[in-house]
Amino acid sequence: MAFELPSLPYTTNALGARGMCQETLEFHHGKHHQAYVTTLNTLLDSKPEFQGKSLEDIIQASNGKADLVGLFNNAGQHWNHSFFWNSLSANGGVMSDTFAARIAADFGSVDTFKDEFRKAAISQFGSGWAWLVLGKDGKLAITKTPNASNPMAEGQGTALLTADVWEHSYYIDFRNRRPDYVTNFLDKLANYEFAEAQLNAA
Numbered sequence: 001m002a003f004e005l006p007s008l009p010y011t012t013n014a015l016g017a018r019g020m021c022q023e024t025l026e027f028h029h030g031k032h033h034q035a036y037v038t039t040l041n042t043l044l045d046s047k048p049e050f051q052g053k054s055l056e057d058i059i060q061a062s063n064g065k066a067d068l069v070g071l072f073n074n075a076g077q078h079w080n081h082s083f084f085w086n087s088l089s090a091n092g093g094v095m096s097d098t099f100a101a102r103i104a105a106d107f108g109s110v111d112t113f114k115d116e117f118r119k120a121a122i123s124q125f126g127s128g129w130a131w132l133v134l135g136k137d138g139k140l141a142i143t144k145t146p147n148a149s150n151p152m153a154e155g156q157g158t159a160l161l162t163a164d165v166w167e168h169s170y171y172i173d174f175r176n177r178r179p180d181y182v183t184n185f186l187d188k189l190a191n192y193e194f195a196e197a198q199l200n201a202a
Helices: 022-045 055-062 066-086 097-107 110-123 178-189 192-201
Strands: 128-134 140-146 158-164
Touching: 022 066, 055 066, 066 158, 097 110, 097 140, 097 192, 110 128, 110 140, 110 178, 128 192, 158 178, 158 192
Parallel strands: none
Antiparallel strands: 128 140, 128 158
């Protein structure tokens, strides 16, 4: 069964007032993400041993294998983007008291968490992702991954929230100002309600 582009959990103009315009979402979701899904399905046509497997299984099985790098990249980008859309909200930037307390317990304060997340996102050289994860030690942590990789592939824990720092995610709104995009993500777009739900599920 072919993979499909998931619908956005909001309309393409829902995040405009929060710093992500309709044009960004139309290009990023409708063109970039769609291209990863289309390419993934094309690659799977010639790899019957992967057909019927979950996206997570494909990522794990293709990770680190030179002959499957295309499969890994497109499966990873499909998974990462699907997670990213849920990491955004028109009511973003607001933490519940419970989640803020957990953030403060593991990072020292909400401000420290934001500073560390910002540093990870800005310092990711080239394309990639910044993540809030639940580490294997049971504590919240921040990590970053290059290109199409993610915490699942890197063994970094369970993903709770992510910011896409590929240029196509912010260039229309912020041009080359990645730091401004990341600050805006944390303060106005980040879906901390989703992150808390992922934490509770884990």
